[in-house]
Amino acid sequence: MQNTEEPETVEDDDPRRMLxxxxxxxRQMANxxxxxxxxxxxxxxxxxxxxxxxxxxxxxxxLKSIADALNVSAExxxxxxxxxSGTEKLGDExxxxxxxxxxxxxxxxxxxxxxxxxxYVETNRSGETTRKKTTRKEA
Amino acid sequence: MQNTEEPETVEDDDPRRMLxxxxxxxRQMANxxxxxxxxxxxxxxxxxxxxxxxxxxxxxxxLKSIADALNVSAExxxxxxxxxSGTEKLGDExxxxxxxxxxxxxxxxxxxxxxxxxxYVETNRSGETTRKKTTRKEA
DNA sequence: ACCAATCGCTTGGCATGCCAAGCATACCCA
DNA sequence: TGGGTATGCTTGGCATGCCAAGCGATTGGT
Numbered sequence: 001m002q003n004t005e006e007p008e009t010v011e012d013d014d015p016r017r018m019l020x021x022x023x024x025x026x027r028q029m030a031n032x033x034x035x036x037x038x039x040x041x042x043x044x045x046x047x048x049x050x051x052x053x054x055x056x057x058x059x060x061x062x063l064k065s066i067a068d069a070l071n072v073s074a075e076x077x078x079x080x081x082x083x084x085s086g087t088e089k090l091g092d093e094x095x096x097x098x099x100x101x102x103x104x105x106x107x108x109x110x111x112x113x114x115x116x117x118x119x120y121v122e123t124n125r126s127g128e129t130t131r132k133k134t135t136r137k138e139a
Numbered sequence: 140m141q142n143t144e145e146p147e148t149v150e151d152d153d154p155r156r157m158l159x160x161x162x163x164x165x166r167q168m169a170n171x172x173x174x175x176x177x178x179x180x181x182x183x184x185x186x187x188x189x190x191x192x193x194x195x196x197x198x199x200x201x202l203k204s205i206a207d208a209l210n211v212s213a214e215x216x217x218x219x220x221x222x223x224s225g226t227e228k229l230g231d232e233x234x235x236x237x238x239x240x241x242x243x244x245x246x247x248x249x250x251x252x253x254x255x256x257x258x259y260v261e262t263n264r265s266g267e268t269t270r271k272k273t274t275r276k277e278a
Numbered sequence: 279a280c281c282a283a284t285c286g287c288t289t290g291g292c293a294t295g296c297c298a299a300g301c302a303t304a305c306c307c308a
Numbered sequence: 309t310g311g312g313t314a315t316g317c318t319t320g321g322c323a324t325g326c327c328a329a330g331c332g333a334t335t336g337g338t
Contacts, residue, residue, distance in 0.1 A: 002191070006221075008160060024291065028166055033314075033315065033316085034315080034316065034317095035314085035316090037284065040178075042298080043297090044297045045297095045316080045317095046296085046297070046298085046299095046316090046317070046318080046319090047295080047296050047297065049316060049318095050295095050296090050317090050318095053304075053317095056294075056296080057198065057199065057200070057294085057295080058295080058296090058324090059198060059199070059295065059324090060140065060196065060197075060198070060199060060202065061196065062295085062296080063199065072215065073232050073233050073236070075237075076236070076270075078199075078213065078214075078217065091274065093212055094237045094241065095213055095234075095237040095238055097214045097215070097237070097239045098233045098234040098236075098237035099216065099234055099237075099256075100297085101214065101233070102233070102234045102318080104234075104259075104260045104263060105256075105259055105260070106259075106263065106265070109259045112255075113252075113256060116166075116251075116252060117244075117252060120229060120243075120244055120245075120248045120252065121243045121244070124243060124244070124245065124248075137222060137313060142310095144338080172284075172285065173285080173287095174284080174285080174286090174287085177334045182288080182326080182327090183326065183328075184287095184328095185286090185287070185288080185289090185326085185327070185328085186325080186326050186327065188286060188287060188288095189287090189326090190327095192287095195324075195325065195326080196324085196325080197326090198294090198325065198326085199293090201326080212293065232319085
């Protein structure tokens, strides 16, 4: 950080703050102190504090153990981290991915469910007005 | 590095190698050289090389731009990275919440799809034949 | 035979992740 | 009033992420 003074907004990187805030809220909802979460995740409490305030971008390992300890599906955390949705077409594919990865389904069931899902989407597309369909690339 | 000698097997961390290998395969399938991928991702080619060989654990930012450039949905990469291993409960929630959040579905469709999904899960629970559930646990 | 281009890889180093130790505050109970 | 314990935060430094520069091997055109 080159910010020697001025307790300004971080303004450096938004996603970090969003992610941190989200984590903090989740932790508080679970009635956990930083040290308690620290014990569960094997991550030091100061670092957790910094992550929650958006001062650091946690590594994958850290992010996963946090998600794990807070009982938040990792995908949701990644979404918050700006990984998955955002500028992507993945919003559309999220459901498909989830179904594909679902271990509670047999292969035929998976296939059937995907079929139903796609038919719904297709139906809506044909009778739809202006749907926001951002098919695009990222810089 | 606590490995003072032995330039041999990495044997240090498996998931890293798995992830790296997966990325390398994807890149080669797309017929891209390291430098080409480097240009697309804005990540240096040496570092990509190291990641692919499992010498480093890439940050979220890096992982995302790789997934992006290779046209691989980020979730799949995370799966490979051992992040989203299916703790049954979370897998369940992932699918349901994905469906619930899917904006391409109308409310009745959402409801119907959830119904179908739940009935499948229920069916499997009573059927209970071959269980191939990879119950992953980590240190 | 040579040079040019391209491949993947190694190396040195700056930037950042992450932690151990310690500080300040607030709440309790004797 | 003073000590015990809980909270979140700051700081110094080791470990790791990540990159610019450069190297040896391979291919192909002249």
